[in-house]
Amino acid sequence: MNIKTYNAISPKGLAALKDAGYQINADEDADGILLRSQKLQNSDVADSVKAVVRAGAGFNNIPVADLSARGIPVFNTPGGNANAVKELTIAALIMAARPILAAVRFAQETRGGDVSLRTESNKGGYRGTELSGKTLGVIGLGNVGSKVANTALDLDMEVIGYDPGLNANTAWRIDRRVEHASNLDDLLNKSDYITVHIPLNEANRHFIDADKLAKMKPSAALINFSRGGIVDDQAVVKALDADKLRLFTTDFSDDVLFDQPKVMVTPHIGGSTIEAEDTSAMMAAHQMEAFLEDGNIINSVNFPEMNLPFTSQYRIGVLHKNVPNMLGQISKVFGQVDINIAELNNRSRGDYAYTLVAFDHLGQGQTEAIQAELKAIPQVLNLHFYEKKA
Structure with missing residues (x-):
C-alpha cells in the first residue's frame, strides 16, 4: 500500500512503514495520509484513502467532519510531544x-x-x-x-x-x-x-x-x-x-x-524536538499499520477505539452511522451469504460507530457478495476487508 506524506516526517516513522512493506509517496493512489501541520482543508483527499494520521496531538488542520461523513478515521498521537x-x-x-x-x-x-x-x-x-x-x-x-x-x-x-x-x-x-x-x-x-x-x-x-x-x-x-x-x-x-x-x-x-x-x-515550536518528532512519527506509523492491516482503531478523534487481537482468519471493519438496528442488518448480510460469524464487536462515538466482524471460512465469490450487500445498507459509510497474515 501507498502512504502519502505532507511536511517533514521523522525518518524513523517512515522507516517503520517501509519495513512493514509500505510505499511512501509512490506514483499511485494513496491508501493513507500521514501529516503534521499541513492544512488538509486545502487538499483533495482521494476516495482511495482509508485513514488520515496526524503525527502530533492537534488536528484542527484536518477536515474531520467531512472525513467522518465519508467513513475515514482520523488519528492523532496524544502524548507524543508532551x-x-x-x-x-x-x-x-x-x-x-x-x-x-x-x-x-x-x-x-x-x-x-x-x-x-x-x-x-x-x-x-x-x-x-x-x-x-x-x-x-x-x-x-x-x-x-x-x-x-x-x-x-x-x-x-x-x-x-x-x-x-x-x-x-x-x-x-x-x-x-x-x-x-x-x-x-x-x-x-x-x-x-x-x-x-x-x-x-x-x-x-x-x-x-x-x-x-x-x-x-x-x-x-x-x-x-x-x-x-x-x-x-x-x-x-x-x-x-x-x-x-x-x-x-x-x-x-x-x-x-x-x-x-x-x-x-515563538514560531509554533512546542513539539519541535528530535525526540518528539521521532516518537510522534513512530506512534503514527503504528496506528496507520494497525488500521490498514488489522482493522484496529487506536487514538482516533472521530471513530471509537477498537483494538482487538486478530485471532480469526478474516475480518471486515464496517464504519457506519450510529443508528438503531445496524448490528441486525450487518449480521443478516452474513447469514444471507451463509457465513458463520466467529466474533462481532461494535462500539459507537457520537454520530458514528464501528463494527468489526470476525469469521474463519470464506468461499469463492463470498468476499464480493458480502461487501456488495454491506455497501447497500444506506447507513454504511465505508468498509474494509482484512485477512490474517501467515
Whole structure:
C-alpha cells in the first residue's frame, strides 16, 4: 500500500512503514495520509484513502467532519510531544520571571567595557523574580498539563489545576500536591502564572476571553502553548495595554500581537524536538499499520477505539452511522451469504460507530457478495476487508 506524506516526517516513522512493506509517496493512489501541520482543508483527499494520521496531538488542520461523513478515521498521537511542550512551557515560565532575552540583548550590544560591571550599574533593569513560592494555574491536566503541573512542584511552586473533564485514566498522573480547583474563577484569582493546555474546538475557541482576563491578577503572566484561537489575542492586547495583565507568551503568532513589548511569540515550536518528532512519527506509523492491516482503531478523534487481537482468519471493519438496528442488518448480510460469524464487536462515538466482524471460512465469490450487500445498507459509510497474515 501507498502512504502519502505532507511536511517533514521523522525518518524513523517512515522507516517503520517501509519495513512493514509500505510505499511512501509512490506514483499511485494513496491508501493513507500521514501529516503534521499541513492544512488538509486545502487538499483533495482521494476516495482511495482509508485513514488520515496526524503525527502530533492537534488536528484542527484536518477536515474531520467531512472525513467522518465519508467513513475515514482520523488519528492523532496524544502524548507524543508532551515532554517537548512541557519543557518549552517551563522555559516560558522562567522567561516570564526573569528578563533573560533583554539581558542577552544588552550583553550582545554592549561594547567597550566590562559587561558585568555595566550590568551591575543598571541592575534594576534586569532584576527578575523567583518562581519558588509563586502560584501556577494549569488549565487542562491531560498529557501536557499534568507534566507541567508536576514539574512546577519541583520548582517549589504552588500549583492549582483545573480540568472539568478529568477522569480516572488521567488523574493518576497528577501529583497529589496539586490543588484541584473546583471552579475556574478560583484558579484565575489566585494564580501568578497561568498556562493553558486544552484542545481547540468550537467550545474552547477564545476560552480565555476578556471576562476571564479581568479575573486574573494584573501582575499575572499568561502562557498559551496549546493551540492558537484558545486565547482571544485581541482581548489580551487590550489587557496588556491597560496594565491588567503583565505578560503574554504564546507559540502562535497573530498580527495583533506584534510590536507589543509585553508579548513573547515563538514560531509554533512546542513539539519541535528530535525526540518528539521521532516518537510522534513512530506512534503514527503504528496506528496507520494497525488500521490498514488489522482493522484496529487506536487514538482516533472521530471513530471509537477498537483494538482487538486478530485471532480469526478474516475480518471486515464496517464504519457506519450510529443508528438503531445496524448490528441486525450487518449480521443478516452474513447469514444471507451463509457465513458463520466467529466474533462481532461494535462500539459507537457520537454520530458514528464501528463494527468489526470476525469469521474463519470464506468461499469463492463470498468476499464480493458480502461487501456488495454491506455497501447497500444506506447507513454504511465505508468498509474494509482484512485477512490474517501467515
